[in-house]
Amino acid sequence: MGTRAGLVLLLPVGADFGAQSLPADVAAMLGRADVDRGGEAGEGLQLQRHVDVLPRGWPVAAVTRQRDAGDAAGAAWLRADPAWIRPDINGARLYGHGDALQLDAAEAEDLLRPLKPLFGDAGMPIDAPVPGRWYLRLPEGTPLPVFTPPDEALGTDFFDHLAEGADARRWRMLLNEAQIVLHNHPRNAERAARGLPPVNSLWFWGGGMLPDRVGMHAAQVLTRDDALAAMAAAAGAQVAEPSAFAVPGSDALVDLRSARDLRQLANDWLAPALDALRTGAIASLVLDLADGQRLTVRRSQRWRVWRRPRTSLS
Template identity: 40%
Template sequence: MSHGARRTLILLLPEWKRCLASEALDSGVLAAWCSRGQRLDGLDPGNDGILASCFEWSGESLPVAALRRQAELGDAGDSNWLCADPAHVRADMATARMLACGAMGLSDSERERFARDLGSLFGDAGFEFDAPGNERWYVRALRESELPRCGSPDEVMGDDLKLHLPSGTAGRLWRRLFNDAQILLHNHKVNAERAARGAISINSLWFWGGGFLPNRVRAHVQQLVSDRLEVRALAERAGVAWKPLLAESLAAALESATADAVVALDLVELRNRELECRWLQPVQDCLRTQQVDLLELRFASGERYRVNRWQRMKFWKPIQRLGS
């Protein structure tokens, strides 16, 4: 490696509040890095913001549905896609909150029965509903259709849903479809069967990530390790090598990284001890053994820190909890 060259590892991390809520993260390696590292200017919060720090794409908001569809099935084409993922919503006295989205132990038979009836509902409204798998569902719209702009499930989880539903006249159709889908699912026989065996109900859909495949994607990283389909699709369209989220993938990426290379490790969907023990502690070892010279932390809520190999050794600087 030439003089002054630095191998940089970027960690894409969950929202700050989710790290704060975890005892393992609040007082672990992450807290040490943030205590002894350098606070940088923040990113735009949300999934779009954290990915825009690694990629540039044509268009405005990130078209997660089209990217995910392309990575999953290869048939996104030039269609206008929207994620319509299965969700569990619980109402209280004041509002309703999403408590789960995506993976909820749905069987193929249950999915097919839901999809048949949801297909009729969306078909009557002029859209095509498709549930190719048990966790990720889609709506295909006309090219000129105005799709709702809602946050990702991770951004919405546990929050007041009224704050995240599409607003105004343009959002009226999607609020109606949201309510109609809830009524259909609430009364569906599949949910009655699931309730009888103590399984969580699929009683709502979440619309997000709408748009077309981007014509152009440019990457600011040379390698990427991620399990998210939309991130893989971005990498492929940018001509960047990606690897699945495995320890050996990170080791191989760092081993093959050239001087001044930037590697991104996508940990946004991980939580608690899995994030701390399986990933953050090994990354600390990478700093110690000089496999990584510079570490940048990018949280999905916008916070950003930089840590070099020497900052982690500031033993005189006390480690503060993330919530301090």
């Protein structure tokens, strides 16, 4: 018999599940798990625990550009994704970005047309090989501030994520000019008439050059996140979207960071994965939470009957 696979589930911050409780059988098994609380918090750092990039970093723009257009080598890239910023009484919040805005190719091209001279004059051509993923090709050596990945900023105050530091002023000015162009674009009136959100801003993130090497332990990756999917493909892993639990044929990583219903997560993934562990179909189950917690469950832990059940993931 071949070596049994290990299964890793990427989960959100435990507090995102609130006061929800795990079913009794799942709670009992997780109560016997090995717990490591030493991981660094944050989705970006969570992903980097499973993907080995050399040189160190997380150059999402270059890796997704290579997948989307095949021309990333020899240049630095920055994602400048279409974004929807919605004002509220306390400021403004990021409500949507990228593929979630449901752009088609014609809309993306129309929206980009007045932006091309703006960024072209700055020496950073902008284009969109995929309607929801927009890119800036940067001059060699362009210094970049730290930009927040959009998934980490969704629903939060837009102004908390503006570029800071010595190089921030230029990027704030470019963003402000782009917002003026997009605010007045006729495509947004058309989108509003169809009940679609406007594209009224850009979101800069993921800057860097194509890495020399991308590796990961998992041979199968199930995710709907384009950044993780691109990194996994660059590492040679098989990539698909998560659907229903199935015993993996090799070490697998399943991205469930969008889960918020704890009972549904338990029914669809945790309970069947624990059943597979009990029968020996998989060698281990790891729950990697975005707050840095890591729970490792193995079949041998079934003898830890003195341990109290773990009723929640927070």
